[in-house]
Structure formats: structure tokens, C-alpha cells
Amino acid sequence: MTYKISRRGLIQGAAGAAAAGALGGCAMGGDDSTDDAKGATSANNPLGVKEDAALEVVIFNGGFGEEYAKAHQSMYQERYPKAQIKHSATQQIAETLQPRFVAGDPPDVVNNSGASQIDFNGLVAQGALADLGELLDAPSLDDPNKKVRDTLLPGIVDVGSYDGKFLSLNYAYSAYGIWYSQKLFESRGWEYPKTWDEMIALCKTIKAAGIAPWTYPGKHSRYMSWPIVAAAGKMGGIEVIKAMDNLEPNAWKHEAVKAAAEAYYQLAVDGYLQPGAAGMDHIQAQTEWCRGKAAFLSCGSWLENEQKSVTPPDFRMAVAPTPSLTTGDKMPFEAFRGTGSEPFIVPSKGKNVRGGLEYLRVMLSQKGASDFTRKVSSLTAVQGSSAGIELGPGLTSVTRMIDAAQGGTFTWLYNSYYRKLERERIDAACAELYAKRITAAQWCDKVQKSADEFAQDPAIKKYKRA
Amino acid sequence: MRGKRLFIATFLIPPLLLYGIFVISPYAQAFQISGTNWSGLSPTYEFIGLDNFQRLLGDGYFWNALRHNGLLLLLLPVATILLGLFFASMISVGGRADRVGVHGVRGAGFYRIVYFFPQVLSVAIIGVLWKEMYAPHTGMINGALRAVGLDGLAMAWLGDPRFSFWCVLVVLIWMNVGFYVVLFSAAMQSIPRDLYEAALLDGASRVTTLVRITVPLVWDTIQVAWVYLAIIAIDGFAIVQIITDGGPSSSSDVVGLRLYKTAFADGQFGYASAIGVAMFFLTLTVAAMFLQVTRRDRVEL
Numbered sequence: 001m002t003y004k005i006s007r008r009g010l011i012q013g014a015a016g017a018a019a020a021g022a023l024g025g026c027a028m029g030g031d032d033s034t035d036d037a038k039g040a041t042s043a044n045n046p047l048g049v050k051e052d053a054a055l056e057v058v059i060f061n062g063g064f065g066e067e068y069a070k071a072h073q074s075m076y077q078e079r080y081p082k083a084q085i086k087h088s089a090t091q092q093i094a095e096t097l098q099p100r101f102v103a104g105d106p107p108d109v110v111n112n113s114g115a116s117q118i119d120f121n122g123l124v125a126q127g128a129l130a131d132l133g134e135l136l137d138a139p140s141l142d143d144p145n146k147k148v149r150d151t152l153l154p155g156i157v158d159v160g161s162y163d164g165k166f167l168s169l170n171y172a173y174s175a176y177g178i179w180y181s182q183k184l185f186e187s188r189g190w191e192y193p194k195t196w197d198e199m200i201a202l203c204k205t206i207k208a209a210g211i212a213p214w215t216y217p218g219k220h221s222r223y224m225s226w227p228i229v230a231a232a233g234k235m236g237g238i239e240v241i242k243a244m245d246n247l248e249p250n251a252w253k254h255e256a257v258k259a260a261a262e263a264y265y266q267l268a269v270d271g272y273l274q275p276g277a278a279g280m281d282h283i284q285a286q287t288e289w290c291r292g293k294a295a296f297l298s299c300g301s302w303l304e305n306e307q308k309s310v311t312p313p314d315f316r317m318a319v320a321p322t323p324s325l326t327t328g329d330k331m332p333f334e335a336f337r338g339t340g341s342e343p344f345i346v347p348s349k350g351k352n353v354r355g356g357l358e359y360l361r362v363m364l365s366q367k368g369a370s371d372f373t374r375k376v377s378s379l380t381a382v383q384g385s386s387a388g389i390e391l392g393p394g395l396t397s398v399t400r401m402i403d404a405a406q407g408g409t410f411t412w413l414y415n416s417y418y419r420k421l422e423r424e425r426i427d428a429a430c431a432e433l434y435a436k437r438i439t440a441a442q443w444c445d446k447v448q449k450s451a452d453e454f455a456q457d458p459a460i461k462k463y464k465r466a
Numbered sequence: 467m468r469g470k471r472l473f474i475a476t477f478l479i480p481p482l483l484l485y486g487i488f489v490i491s492p493y494a495q496a497f498q499i500s501g502t503n504w505s506g507l508s509p510t511y512e513f514i515g516l517d518n519f520q521r522l523l524g525d526g527y528f529w530n531a532l533r534h535n536g537l538l539l540l541l542l543p544v545a546t547i548l549l550g551l552f553f554a555s556m557i558s559v560g561g562r563a564d565r566v567g568v569h570g571v572r573g574a575g576f577y578r579i580v581y582f583f584p585q586v587l588s589v590a591i592i593g594v595l596w597k598e599m600y601a602p603h604t605g606m607i608n609g610a611l612r613a614v615g616l617d618g619l620a621m622a623w624l625g626d627p628r629f630s631f632w633c634v635l636v637v638l639i640w641m642n643v644g645f646y647v648v649l650f651s652a653a654m655q656s657i658p659r660d661l662y663e664a665a666l667l668d669g670a671s672r673v674t675t676l677v678r679i680t681v682p683l684v685w686d687t688i689q690v691a692w693v694y695l696a697i698i699a700i701d702g703f704a705i706v707q708i709i710t711d712g713g714p715s716s717s718s719d720v721v722g723l724r725l726y727k728t729a730f731a732d733g734q735f736g737y738a739s740a741i742g743v744a745m746f747f748l749t750l751t752v753a754a755m756f757l758q759v760t761r762r763d764r765v766e767l
Contacts, residue, residue: 094730094731095730098506098507098730101506101507101508102506102507102508102509103509104509116730116731118507118733119731119732119733121732121733122505122506122507122732122733122734123507123733125505126505126507126508126510127508128507128508218622218625218714219624219625219710219711219713219714221714275602275622276602276603276608276620276622276625277602277622277625278602278622278625278626278714279600279601279602279621279622279623279624279625279626280601280602280603280622280625281597284601284602284603284604287604288603293603419731419732420727420731420732423731424716424727427713428713428714428715428716429715431625431627431713431714431715432714432715435625435626435714437627459503459734459737
């Protein structure tokens, strides 16, 4: 008798194997048990770090690289020589860490940044983040009489807070504004305009001189939403921006928002945008600007570092606040959008939450912060940490802008509350606006419609900005 | 008897296990996850039945992406196969008829290699390459247009919703044609030369030979190519993500990208799995349909 494997038998076998596999490697299964390492608190160790607890840090390996983090880790190691530190760096934060969050085994500190950042809305809604409030109230490393909270620049606590809880530390400080080359402006005798009328007048002069007045990254048109929202906020006051953050009905149809959208739409109508900019990504547009093909560019203060390799040595880039729209603007011309970037989080289910908090405290020390500024040419969230460091012309102009604003900085939070709203919806609406496919009024309608979609989507957790 | 059974089992079980764990189990789990509101960040979730699928029906962004996949499905296989057949027949049998008999055009060996180049590059490199080629000022395409005085045709290709999808389609055809040229020429090599010679003697034109002899005799290969290309058209994720990221204004979005963004950017793995399940059935249906439509009697040689 010969034995034959029947087709049915084969299928049954395969199904059995599949069932075994499904039981063994379920994507949604997880282990909830956490053993938070905790040691005794003391003046030198206010957060109660267990001295020999291992610490795992995952860094986003983007524009800032990972070297700065290794320096922070050796500073931590100096304080806790018995702790074993595990460092890793990746560009795929979400893809790498998502399974570990599910398994209840996340690292202790995560630099949740970059294009594949893990969505904060989800992290917060799931209670996956440790409250960093304790860190804010702990004494700073440099001065035991000063709380960490009081060493931070304005806006840092706001941008990391969700429903009043401080959950994400945005370590780098970014100032947003409109960039130009001081060399170009001086050589032509142009002056940065303080009002929108002056801006339009200057654009006319610039265009007559054979240079495109503005360029912008059409493939990431959200860059050009920043001056609109900033100008609207300066004109109508911070309440205009808070209404956007809180997804209030008709927030984007406020008079100030309409006026700001009209103003920037004017650039497209009058032909003051570089032809072809609609098809550029941010690097291409910024490079055109560095090559002197366009005069103005909307960006944040990472620009200088990002363009380091292509900026001519005597270019002298500088940033300025958005021009005032009217003489009756609620905020002065000097007010600008200043906020944190490069979010660092401490997962609540990490094995060494205390160590994670302490690591952030080390980062926020003067030594940690100035080392960061030196290594990656970016300002940090820590006040005065750039003192004595020789900065490039771009960052120098940022510090000048910070000083001139005298604390009058502001920011919006909808982009961190509802990431997709800015990354996809506002981005798309701006692409249409600056390509003149829709008018300013239609832009307001379109963005409002998107905001309403978010407000009505039960799958999205809502936050309230106070 | 027993020994033989054990012998067969030792060979069968490991691959079946691997297949079960790495192929069937993820599929099965996707079905399960698609019925939940799982965020992908914690082990907690609720079963919400078919809500995700209901939401899918009313999701304009999904339908928009699906429409693009549909267009790709119509155009990509047809264009790629037609080009592939044309190039392959030129390489194999397109040459001038002379005493040597039926052969390819001059330099056929060279073309064969050149057409295969894109296949050697990784998708990521192709994506970045073309993204720069489409760049408005520094890109090669506008540069070439300007060089021949066609400044009016120089566009902001990827920044214009009228063109972005077609730009991606061109890249997809470009990167796939080479492989099918090689596939078809291999199939054409097995067609007896005397068939062509007989046809030529009867005064058949080149088009007639292609349509009446070549195509019917490589039909099996075309059929396989069709299914492969259809699957590529339903996917399209990698190239779209690199070149346009779906933009501007979702004008080049595809379902795969929507799925990826829903899962990893929006943290909605439940909904993303529902998109995946929809795609699974779509691919299955399309493959079955194509096989059915292109079914023909085999020609025995």
C-alpha cells in the first residue's frame, strides 16, 4: 500500500500551522507588567534614580545626528557609573518602536521626531507617556534653588502639554519667521519690511531687479501656512490661534485669518512667487534661495544647519518676524512664533522611568544644553545656554529676534495635537492657494472643513488649550 | 511505511510552519485587527464590528486613492506590455530580412542590456532619481525642454495636481518595461524561426507577424506579465511615497500609501487593517479576473 498525501490533509495541516503561528506571534498581545526601578531620593538625586538601573535611549538619527546624545549619555554615566546605558539611533522611530510599545517594553527615553514620528495623539490617548511634571518641579542640575521649569524658554511647557499634563520635552528651540540674505539686502539697499504694504512694495522692487521675491517648497506647502497663521495671530491676538487649536467652529474664518490669507495670496496673484516653486521640495526651494534666486523664504531656525553645505560663505542669512498686517495689530511687529522641536518622551511603561526623567534633567543642564548647541548649531529649550558660544549668522539673528521680542513669542499647538491636520490637510490647501487654484476665502473654507472633520471624528482624541 | 511517512513529514513541516507563521498568520491577524479600534500603541483595543469598513465606504480620501489604483490597473499593464512586446520583438525578430534569416535589429544585444538597467536599481534609488529629474529648475526634464526651446512646456511637474499622477505612471512604466522586454524576448527565442520565414515568404508585414504569430505564441507569458503588473498597479506604494508622497492635494495618492499613513502616522491600526483587508480582496479579485479574461487555448508547437 502506498501512502498519498491528500489535498485535504495538506490544507488541514497548513491551517493547523497557521493557528499555531497565530497563537505564538500575535501582533496585539502584550505584557502589562512593569517593574519601575526606584531608588532613594536625596538632594543629589531628587528624582530617586536607582543607581544601577539600566537606561535605554533611542535617538532619531536626523538632521542633528546622534553624537550629541552620546555626550549626554556620558554625562549621565558620570553621575551613575553603575548604570548600563544602551544607545540606539534610527530614522524609523514609529516602525521600530511601535511593536515595543504594544509589548509593554518601550525604551526609557525616546527622541520621537522625524517624518515617522509616533503620533502624539495616539500616545497620549493610550496613556503611554510618563508625566514629566515631576521633572519640571525638580531642582535644576546647575542651581539647586532653581526649578527645571524656571530654566526653560517661554513656550516649551505649552507645546509639550496635553490637557494640562507636561508629557513631551521639546529640547531644541525653533524660531519661525521669514528669512533673507543680509548681504543681498545690504548690497541692494533693501530693508526688511515691517508692514505688509511695505512687503508688497519691496516685492515689486525685487522683481524689477530680476530676482524672484519669494520662493517656497510647493511639495510641503505647509511651510507657507506658518506666516499666514502667525500674521493672523499677531493681528487678531492669541485667541485666534487658540480657537484653531481647540478646533472651534469657524476658527479659520476669523477676520484676521481671512486678512492674512488674502495678504499671502497676494504674493501668488502678483507673481511674486518663484515660477516652478510649486514643484519643489524644501531642500530644492531652500537651495534656490541660497543661490540668490529668491529673496524671501518661510522656515524655522533649523534652516542654517540644513543648508550648511550649500550656503555661500558671505550669504549672512537672517530671520525676521512676519510683517504686521495692519496698524491695529494686537501684537507688535517683534512678536514671532517661537516653540520647541525635537520632542523627547519618557514612556510610562519603561523599565527605568526615573532614569528617563533624570536623563532629561541632565540634558537640560547648562552643560548638556550648550554641548548640544555647539555640536548641532541649534538653540535649546534652556535659557542662556548659548551664551559664549560662537553662533552662525542665522542663529545669531534668531537670538537677536528672541531678545527683541521681550517674551512676546507665541505658538500654536494644532500641529502637535492633530498632526495630520497640518501635515496633510493644511499642506494640501496651501498648495492650492499658492498655485492660485483656490482663492484666500476658499482656503479658509477648505481648512475649516478639514478642522471640522477632525472635530467630528470620534477616533481622534481632542485636547483643550487653556 | 511509517518511515516513509515520517520522511515526507520532516520535509513538509518546516516550510509549512514558516509559511503559517510568516504569511498566513499575519493575514489572519489583519482580519481580526480590522474589526477593532486598535491604535497600535498599547495592548488594549475594543471590537467594533464592521465600523471600520463602514467608515471606509464614506472615506473620500480612500476612494480617491482607489481611483488612482484603478487608473494604474487599466494603464500600467497595457502600456508596459505593449512597449515590452514592441521592444522585445524588435530585439528578437525586428531586423531587416536578409540572408542570415530572421534576427533582431542592429545592436540588439546592447539594447537588451540597456533596457534591463532600471531593473538593477533599487526602487528607492529610482524614486530619488526621478524626483530630481522632475525638479522645476534643476531637473533634467525641464532642462531638456528649455534646451530645445520649449520653455512653455517646462512645468512644476510634481507640484501640479494635473501632472503628478502621470509623472508617477511614467516612472512605473520606465522601471518595469525592462524586465518584460527580457521576459518576452526569452519567450520569443523559443518560437521556431521557420514560422517567421514562412510568414515573410507569404508577404506578411512586420505588424502582421507580431499580431498573428508572436503574440499568440507568447500568450502564456503575456498572461503572467499581466497578473504581475496588475499586482504592481494595485500596490505602487514605494514609488509614490518617494516621488510625491501622494501629493499635491492627494492627486497621486494610492491605497497602499493611505494604509501606511493611517497606521504609522495617524496611529489607527484597526482602520489601516480594514484598508488592508479591502486591498486583499481587491488584489485577489483582480488576479482571478485577469486569469479568466486572458484564458485561451494553449498553442502546441
